[in-house]
Amino acid sequence: MxxxxxxxxxxxxxxxxxxxxxxxxxxxxxxxxxxxxxxxxxxxxxxxxxxxxxxxxxxxxxxxxxxxxxxxxxxxxxxxxxxxxxxxxxxxxxxxxxxxxxxARGISHGLTKLKNNEVREIRLLASGGLSQRQIAKKFGVSKSSICKIVHYENWGHI
The missing domain is CATH 3.90.75 (Homing Intron 3 (I-Ppo) Encoded Endonuclease; Chain A)
Incomplete structure (x- = not known):
């Protein structure tokens, strides 16, 4: 010093x-x-x-x-x-x-609004025919977020 x-x-x-x-x-x-x-x-x-x-x-x-x-x-x-x-x-x-x-991915990322089990539920609801708009409203996220989750662009590790 x-x-x-x-x-x-x-x-x-x-x-x-x-x-x-x-x-x-x-x-x-x-x-x-x-x-x-x-x-x-x-x-x-x-x-x-x-x-x-x-x-x-x-x-x-x-x-x-x-x-x-x-x-x-x-x-x-x-x-x-x-x-x-x-x-x-x-x-x-x-x-x-x-x-x-x-x-950092998924719940490790500090800014995520969703949990792993919710991501699984989103994909299940989408495969069951519920619209992405309805799913987005249910989980309080954007329709584009739901689209990316459904197509494994986001949360692909789940």
């Missing part, structure tokens, strides 16, 4: 001091500092709380555009090995989550 303007500030050296680099430097470099509840490392740097993998990328490759996301090739959330990181878009990030099996 360095004293800047009378305040203690983390440095790049402090950052790398919180990283476990294995003998095989091609493996994951694990962040040993503070981690958020969902597994990503974080550190206060430059007066802001920053994601550890984003800092690792910036320290290695230079400043990145604010809109760019730093994504993992290895799917290890607390990995900060610059060789395992790349820049991507929100779409790339969502696709990675799907491919890695880490995307």
């Amino acid at each position: 360095k004293l800047i303007d009378g305040k203690k500030r983390n440095t790049e050296e402090d950052f790398w001091g919180k990283v476990l680099i294995p003998d095989d430097s091609n493996g994951c470099w694990l962040w040993l500092g503070y981690t958020l509840s969902h597994g990503y490392g974080t550190m206060r740097y430059g007066g802001k709380n920053r994601r550890a993998h984003r800092l690792a990328y910036e320290f290695t490759y230079g400043q990145i555009k604010q809109a760019a996301l730093v994504l993992h090739l290895c799917a290890v959330k607390n990995c900060v090995n610059p060789l395992h990181l790349y820049l991507g878009t929100p779409h790339d990030n969502a696709q990675d989550s799907i491919n890695d099996g880490t995307m």
Whole structure:
């Protein structure tokens, strides 16, 4: 830590001091500092709380555009090995989550209005001839949501 303007500030050296680099430097470099509840490392740097993998990328490759996301090739959330990181878009990030099996689905997604048993009931009602409009009204969701459930575009894992 360095004293800047009378305040203690983390440095790049402090950052790398919180990283476990294995003998095989091609493996994951694990962040040993503070981690958020969902597994990503974080550190206060430059007066802001920053994601550890984003800092690792910036320290290695230079400043990145604010809109760019730093994504993992290895799917290890607390990995900060610059060789395992790349820049991507929100779409790339969502696709990675799907491919890695880490995307929240169904009741695991915090914003869902339905439960697994209701999804099964929706499909049963639709196969029995009840209109999607009637089903949507019964469950308090949109007709397009019912259509996607019935055609397995949403809730395909149920």
